[in-house]
Amino acid sequence: MxxxxxxxxxxxxxxxxxxxxxxxxxxxxxxxxxxxxxxxxxxxxxxxxxxxxxxxxxxxxxxxxxxxxxxxxxxxxxxxxxxxxxxxxxxxxxRGRKSGIEQGSNIHETAVIGEDVYIGSFTYISEKARIGKGSQIHPQVYIGKNVKIGENCRIDSGVRIYDYSVVGDNCTIHANTVVGSDGFGFQPSADGYSKIPQLGNVVIEDDVEIGSNCSIDRGTIGSTIIGRGTKIDNLIQIAHNVNIGKNNVIAAQAGIAGSTTIGDWNMIGGQVGIVGHINIGNKVRVQAQSGVNSNAKDGEVLYGSPAINAGDYRRNYVHFRNFTDIIKRINNLENNSKEQSNE
Known part of the structure; x- marks a missing residue:
């Protein structure tokens, strides 16, 4: 052009x-x-x-x-x-916007396809799925039963969207991401681990972008929710019943365990691990490779594993680097004190 x-x-x-x-x-x-x-x-x-x-x-x-x-x-x-x-x-x-249905795609007769939608070759759209107008569904995508995809979305090649998932308007999901797979739910028993059925779904709100090779698990009961405007990098795991608020950014290789709630406008660095069943507030910044194992208040900056206030971490790290010398000094003080007491 x-x-x-x-x-x-x-x-x-x-x-x-x-x-x-x-x-x-x-x-x-x-x-x-x-x-x-x-x-x-x-x-x-x-x-x-x-x-x-x-x-x-x-x-x-x-x-x-x-x-x-x-x-x-x-x-x-x-x-x-x-x-x-x-x-x-x-x-x-x-650039590259298309419309029409390419040969080799398979669309169930009960699926509803909006105006100006593009569906690439070898894509499979299951029964009662709904695709909003203007959306671009690239080749080799799987869309399960009763899935709802909004308007002007882009679903790249290799994406798998499981049954009953909901994707809002203006969303982008990059290649090979899986939306709605089983949550990691197992009950220990005398004979091993019994699978807990995962009966919920995933809800992705408007204006969300999800990178490639991510896994977003459906809820055990209820929904895993990705809030409006949130941007998710590549290679990220979001477990069952996680609730992520609006306008968060999450960098690559982060993992969020089940039933954790994350507020709005947070920044989560690469390779961050967040345990399950905790609450992260609003405008929290978690620096790369931190491990968060407790609740975080609004506006906190976290660092380390387990993550603590970033300022405290940096101050303590200075002492950690000098820890050998500090121990020597303490031992010398103790020895001198003993010698003086023996005189």
């Missing part, structure tokens, strides 16, 4: 300095700009590239510009970073 500078400026309400008919057919990082490409400059440290880049069009934060004549066409905006995000979202929506 090709765009002119004036078309791009129209998308982001920018002011053109230079050739409004300059064409772009791709994007480049500002450090490796190419002719015919678009890039952006949002910070002072990248301002020198305004004079050296080969890019044909640049989106630039207006305060970084001077009265010089620049070789590329400039689109001046208040915040180039945010404006470039708007452009990328528009491009993503325009």
């Amino acid at each position: 090709e765009f002119t500078a004036s078309q791009i400026a129209g998308f982001i309400d920018g002011k053109i300095i230079g050739d409004e008919n300059a064409l772009i057919s791709g994007v480049s990082p500002i450090e490796r700009g190419e002719k015919g490409h678009l890039s952006f400059v949002a910070q002072e440290r990248f301002a020198p590239y305004l004079e050296t880049t080969a890019c044909s069009v640049l989106v630039v934060t207006e305060r970084l510009l001077s009265d010089k004549n620049y070789a590329p066409t400039i689109i001046a905006v208040e915040d180039a970073y945010l404006s470039f995000q708007v452009l990328m979202n528009i491009y993503e929506q325009m």
